[in-house]
Amino acid sequence: MKKPVIVALCCLLALGTATAAFAEEPAPTPAPELVELSPKDTAPQFYPDSISWQEDGGQLLVVKQYSVPYGTAVADLTESGIQWGGFDYTLWGVTQSVEGGVTEEKEVTQDFELSVRSADAETARNDVKESVAYDDEYGFSGSLTLQDITIGETLQADSTYMATAHYAGTVTRTEAGTVHYTLLYA
Template structure:
């Protein structure tokens, strides 16, 4: 009986040690491969300056960096479909920075027609705004200031005068030379590692816990076996003590015995 118990203990120890060694081995992510478009996809008008990858929350993100002219939008750079390592990827995040800005200026004049309540120019200024905002289709913007006002001498039916307000000012336009975009692509379906990270249980910790449990059981069985083991020089069992003799007085009746009267009756017969 001793050999099977020892063999079982050795198996427990070997299994626990192997599990612990397996749990301590670090898992390395596979090296990324270049992402290529499928033949049916149209190539984007701009190509990335660099392609790399980074790990975030248990998933691998493909990172593409672009340097494009000002006015280029993210839609011009985004790829409709992309695959890496057999998984489909979609756009997950975008960062943007601008460098090399150039500012242009120009002088602008603008006239507005309106009605005023007085034919006096100084009094009529109370009915006119001192400044107006300017914005055109070329990207210039700024503020124009009232320069003067021209008032007609003809009184209108509503007791007002027709006037023309003259505005002028300097407007600006800023153009950037280069825009830097960083596009991050994430897998459509999260891998198993990400699901384990979200649940709060890491596979390595789970395997390590199983290994510790197996080692604890093995040590407990060894201690129990040692406590139950008999010593080599066992003492011979003691002989049972002889049963005590019972003395019955002669005058008492003993069950199963014969008295003298019965013996005499048998002799007379």
């Protein structure tokens, strides 16, 4: 009696194994589909390091703190509107501090050709700005101060003299580092 049971069990086991051998392989899982965000649903560039709430004169403020690379503008961090507890919040104030930035300085001279009404250098200074703004493609900026005026000897047809105004000054740029912003929404 044991033999027919064992034989039946062996046949069932063999049949189960044979069925598994002829079964279809599972279909591969399709790759996730990439979906584009519409312009109004763009993801934020930066996420806050912390979000907290504080009370100021009975007004509840939402405080978002960010640590971002130097050169990041506040506009990259602000949200058009925040809702919390059923109330709308708008940007109320911003503080910032820079950590680890490197400030470089360099001396700059710059000459400008222009027309002046007098051949006398001291009188011609009235026709020239005492200082000019300076910005260059490398990020240096500052103010240059008038150092000297060189006036040509020839009177022009419009009764002016050609002159060269010499400006000089120290300009700076700040690079690298981290900017810490605190945005207050009220």
